[in-house]
Amino acid sequence: MNKTHAPNIAGVVLIAFFMAFPFVYTADDYPYIMHILITGFFYAILTASWTMLAGYAGQFSFGHMGFMAVGAYTTALFSHYIYLTPEPTNFCTEFAFGDGYLIVLDPIGVTSSTLKQDCLRQAMEVWGDGVAVTPMPVWLGITLGTLMGGIFGFLIGTLVLPLRAAYLALFTLGFSEILRAAISAEIAVTRGQAGIELPALFQDGVTLFGKHFDKTDKLPPYFIMFFLLLFCLGLLGLLAKSKFGLFVRALREDQDAAAALGVNTTRYKVMVFVITSMIAAGAGATMAHYVGIISPNNLVILQMSLIVAMAVIGGVENIVAAAVGAILLEFLLEMLRNSFQIGPVEIDMTVWRLVFFGVLLMLTLRFSPKGLLVPTIDYFLRGHIGKETVAKRGQNKPDDEPGSEAVN
Amino acid sequence: MKKIVSVVGIAAAITLSLSATSANAASCPIKIGGLAPLSAPGAVGGGEAMRDAMMFAERDINAAGGVLGCKIKVVIADTEGLPEKAAGIMEKLITQDGVVAVGGAYHSSVGVASKDISNARKIPTVFAETWNDTITGDKQKYIFRIAPLSSWASGTIWKSALLTPGLKKVAIITENTDYGIPAAEETAKGLASGNVDSTTFGVDIGTQDFSGIIERVKATNPGYIIVLNTGEAGYNFAQQAADAGIGPQDLPFQAGQVALESKAWWENVPDGNMAFVQRIGTPVSLWNAKAIKLNEDYKAKTGKGAIESYALEAYDSIGILAQAMIEAKSTDGDKIVTALENISYDGTLGRIYFPYGTKKDPSADGKGDEWWHQWPDVALTMIQYQKEGQDSTDSPIVWPDAYKSGEAIYVK
């Protein structure tokens, strides 16, 4: 068989592996491993979409966690403040809606006691048990979050049109920082650093194939996140292969030349921002519901640097490699939490693991700029290229050799 | 084809090795989880103090013969101060490390986010330094707390402030977190009940330069300043206020909790004399042998001036769980909870017990839900540094009268 198929086969095997994993793995730490994998998928989605933005389109945005947070906070605020009731509360802001009333809660902020109550609780005390209050469906919140991500992506994409390289990085960093400061400061609404709580993905549990899963069970969120990842990878992959991908790459290589050749650079630049932000926001909203809480600490620059590092180490110009890299690295980072001893010296891995991570990031960038996974894949894809072609490709070090791409 | 195996195989190999290691849970040593923030954005200084104290707890318990014929092992877990990490960390402790109980925890938001997990998995959890009322307010069976309640601790702050002669106006500086904001609200309310006006100034955590906000504080002409900042911001504000002429030596000044760490306080705030600080735990003069010994060990290990209150709490959170297991003669969650509800544990903080729980609801005594599984005797005192370079443990206690060991000096 042809070597060229190897990466595809590997992909299929990988998908099969992740599909089967929850059913074959039975150790005691099952929920924890599942949690890491779900988190890994989440980072994989963010990393893949960031790769589209940075690696393909050349827009090195540092605001990706910002878009993620836009999605998460939209659905958090939506599920936190809006309810449906059959009767008016007479305490809250409310609108007639179909047969019932749409209730908008008053923000009460972070209170130290559980006794302070919002208007709905006050109303419920008056009602007693007779009145059923319906929370908003989770899927609607996630959809709204995704749309809001798109809107923000459009705005930021439009604003950064004239900016390139360093300016773009700084501007998006600024966007993320303003968002973080605002969420931290507006405690009455967002609950600030305490984080805002969200209902679980399936608050009442879910029944699949005749088996009931509780809201804390990991299987349903696992597959939701996994399918979301597959969907995003599929979408990004299609886009990358289509005309869109071609134009977006042209944008990266030389914006002016692309414009001169008739590519509507404005449109594509904004579009790539909208698409990737929507993906980030959707992932953020889903993840927030899974974790059950979201706080502005997700917006600190360190979290963004994780995405960047994952993308770089996986391979910043290959969406799938970046995603797989993200899952592997998330796994590695979690596994490296435990301290260990070398002779008399105890190495406290909680801190040192991040040092190693940083060093790995730098070394990858310096010595294998296409990431650690992409060269492996390239090796198979280019296995059929004649030896003389490879030889012609420069007197680079063997490490760099598979990296010199034909696209240029 | 060989390479495919390596591509796919990595994940599979990790999985296999994991399932192999986690097979031998639920036997000796007995594992107890210890939560502490050990990397940013968490309060790493506080986390490291708690980690050290919990390691001492492990050592002391094992030296005393362990639990149920086993040695115990405290598995430290880094929460990073992030509520969204907290749930995963709790999950890891319980399902991967196989802990039978959990102690520690510093940030309230971490406590709020992780308590549901341990409760759902029936793992008894004694929170050490999470003040937010909601943690016990949800009346969960497996959740206990030995830290003071936020609403109650604020009482110390404003009641002692009200003793200042001729006080009319107070400036409250708080970090905008789930610790600072509720505490500031409670304090403002309490002060208002004594007819004292207050203005609250919020700052973002990580703020270094307070000069602008200090000018504003100065312009309101306060007679008393209360700082509710944790971490290095507590030092930065105090010293910069002193530079600007509204420091502890210029007007009555209540510093943040970090001021208790005397060595760091005098290094970071050389002009910090006369500052008031809220202190948790019994006064040093009343310390039992356990606390004195721990303090000596702790000082020797960390090189700090004295042990912090959250380190004491962390130590006791592990100790009380070990004793509960001994009394329950089991590591079963339900049995430990029963033992905890009936416990009388002599810890470094004093005698710890939980009067309210499944046996007796807090409402039976007209108390709010937040008193559920809450230790009611946390000693809250106000101390004042009265000599430069003084240790917080040697400084006179100026409030409340029950513990008083010196008179407060109100400067100006």
Added chain:
Amino acid sequence: MEFSGIFWGVIGWMIFWGVTGSIVSRRVYLHKDLDTSNTGLVGSMLGAATGPVGLAFLWMKTPEITTRMMLFPSLATVAVFMLTFSISDPGNLCVTNGSFVASQISNGLIIGIIYGFMALGLTLIFSILGVVSFAHGEFYMIGGMITYFFTTVWFPELGPIVGILAACISTFILGAVFERVFLTPMYTGKVDRPVEYGILITFGLAFTLQYFIQATVGANPVKAKRFFDFPKVRLPSAEDPWLIKTSRGNMELFDTISISNPRFTAAVMCILVFLALMYFLRRTWTGKALRAVSLDRDAAAIAGINPNKMNMLAFALGSMIAALAGAMLVQAFSWLPQVGAIPAMRSFVIVVLGGLGSIPGAFLGGVIVGLVEAAGTGCIPNAQKAASYIPAYGMIVLTLTLLLRPTGLLGRKYASGTHGKV
């Protein structure tokens, strides 16, 4: 309530005409086939300050845009903004209390000078290498740490100068080594996109350094002792020192402005080093060579300057400047491994505001950012939120700059030969 009503109404009006002005002016100038490079700025500022009146004038006359035409509408906009603020909130301290305003301004100026100095390093690196160093904050942090250990822990008897020198030398070496090992591929075309590579690799360095320091030093806040005590001065007389009054740690001018000792020494030191640096850049051969490379790399190479050496020098020097800022401030602020993040962001803002690559621009930008932060902290009516937004003030300045004048106040269009394109 009334405050928000009037204030937001006027702000809305200003924004509306500002946006209209910037978009339409560009169209109008384009239509008449005139230079449009600065129409956005002039249009928006004129629109914001004067509304439709000024814009109508601009669109009819379409005068050639001069520096003066950019300056006056901008100042007018600031004036209108301040006027609106004072009318809508007449009781605000910033309106009623002169000495409060004076001390806020002096605070802003002093801290702004220090910020500007730190940003200088960033701009120096950018003008030669075309790289925005994301590790700038970490060099600042390391400078402070080394100074702390030298002056307070290891050799307290040696005095602060030794500590500061040690910080400078070690960060200079660290910067040089890093540049040699990690940045060299940028110049030889080995990397596809050098600018992005530069961002990522310095980002990695920042990540590594911060955690390395945390792992080795720990996370307890530390602080160096005050370097110098003020001598006791009372002027004009000891009884009534209205002009100047000092204590060990503080100086009070005119009975209103108080300046703390660490800040004062830091600011003075920054100005001195700035002057020395200017002398170095303008009078010495190496300095001239550096400037030559920043202007035209190829021409400089032809003239016998080795641009590679200049790259190394610039990165090392720029990192050293950040470290020096940290070394001066470790006596003013408590120091932690995470301490670099906020000053780094602020440096980015300053550098963009002043113009990437412009050295006087960095200083001007620093002062402006210092003043804006002081104004924001001091004047926002809600005391609970004013200081919570400190990190955002600078970012708002950054956003406005990038939107209105991406080249910055004093920026050149092309800061560095090949890869610094805006």
